[in-house]
Amino acid sequence: MADLRVKIGQLDLKNPVMTASGTFGYGEEFSDFFDISRLGGYIVKGTTLAPRQGNAYPRMAETPAGMLNAVGLQNKGVHYFADEIYPRLKDIDSHLIVNVSGSAIEDYVACTEKIAELEKVTAIELNISCPNVKQGGMAFGTCASSAGDIVRAVRKVYPKTLIVKLSPNVTDITEIARAAEAEGADSVSLINTLLGMAIDADKRRPVLSTVTGGLSGPCVKPVALRMVWQTARAVKIPVIGLGGIMNWKDAVEFLLAGATAIQIGTANFIDPEVTIKTIDGINEYLNKNGYSSVSKIIGALEI
Amino acid sequence: MDLSVTENSSLNENCFLLKLTSDQKLPDMLPGQFAEIKVEGSPPTFLRRPISINNYCTETNELWLLVQKAGDGTRTMGNLKKSDTLNLIFPLGNSFSFPENNSKSVLLVGGGIGTAPMLFWGKYLKEKGYSPNFLLGARSASDLLQLDDLNQYGTVYTTTEDGSYGEKGLVTQHSILQDKNFGFIYACGPKPMMVAVARYAKTRSVPCEVSLENTMACGFGVCLCCVENTVNGHICVCTEGPVFNINELLWQI
Structure with a gap:
């Protein structure tokens, strides 16, 4: 067994495999399929200060090798999470990470303050990249100065590990990553979904109620891989790679590109056990190639 | 769970009946529930396909799926032959309820x-x-x-x-x-x-x-794509449905 441990901020992860927010519910939905304490960490769904109903149906369109979603951060709010969900999750032996979203800086800060009270939530992932909300969300993450502002504000109230989730819908993602790093982020995770759209030719209408939505799945993997590679070279903090990872091989590619850990998202919908298979697959890859630990392949891409 | 095909019969030009079984006893299931099916050999089919359970025969340990060829995924399923394997996540969703009154x-x-x-x-x-x-x-x-x-x-x-x-x-x-x-x-x-x-x-x-059959990505309540607008807000058809009492829905009826 190779040493799979990696470090993100103050977190010692037992392996580099985590679940991406919005694709893993609160984790409990997967307990019929596998033991979630095997995960390096699990990021529960986007949580906002106030409850959100999300966008109108239809919210999903299947695409070649992927899907578009326009869920719009439907969740019952941070207080519901703290009171009803957290007590059920707190004893699971894995890192519980909450994805914090909002539409104004004050909301992000207030939501973070509430999360900071929860002892067993060991990190937050600041979502400045949701493409499906009218205000805030991605708007914060597409400009280096507003990204910096929000990271600074949240950093002040959050002493634990702060991960910032970046949007790919920018000209230069490394600029945003550097802004987050400069304001004290412990890590950046990328990529969130790519803005896209789908049209029903017969009806001459958009498929999604919001017209545009976020594209995910293997179709975005080359873009994600490129951005992870660029970002890992541009910042000193660890990068968490995600975008279209469907199996251990995809995960290894992200590690080679410079990601210290990875997240699996859309693939959870198709194979609920994909994360476990990925952990086992990374281990086998390391053993087969004579690496004693996963850290040996992080950023080991030969060019 | 991987099941094996015991029979695939064409019922008309567009519909076929797939009978599936396993060496293990199939899990208990209820009318109204559905299965999410992984279609192999259909590149355009990225997500699983939700198909309602047509019948469950405890005597033969068989699950029946009545499928309409709607796209490449279901058309590919139509080509399954006896002993082929199909991966299903099931049973999913709620079920129909019995009448509360005494009417039989x-x-x-x-x-x-x-x-x-x-x-x-x-x-x-x-x-x-x-x-x-x-x-x-x-x-x-x-x-x-x-x-x-x-x-x-x-x-x-x-x-x-x-x-x-x-x-x-x-x-x-x-x-x-x-x-x-x-x-x-x-x-x-x-x-x-x-x-x-x-x-x-x-x-x-x-x-x-x-x-209801709202478009869904996962089938087990995590993608939040298949929501129906109800008196209780947006709720998932896959976990809190697919069966709804009409009083819960905000349809114009």
């Missing part, structure tokens, strides 16, 4: 492929001492499926749009709706049909449940 006469309405869950539900109701009446609507005689199977469990009434079998017209125009009274109505089919059935039930104060 219930109506199960199926439009097109929407008849799929009604065979299993009719069989179940019959076993519990109810008298199911099936009302099926289709375009044409060849689109009326599994009539012999349904006849074993209750009385079958039919309509076809072209009049080639049963009464001519839509299910909601069938004379039985004027002639008989029912203690509970269950419907599955195209949305306009379900809305019309719901309106009929509401007018007569008959309790009514409908089975």
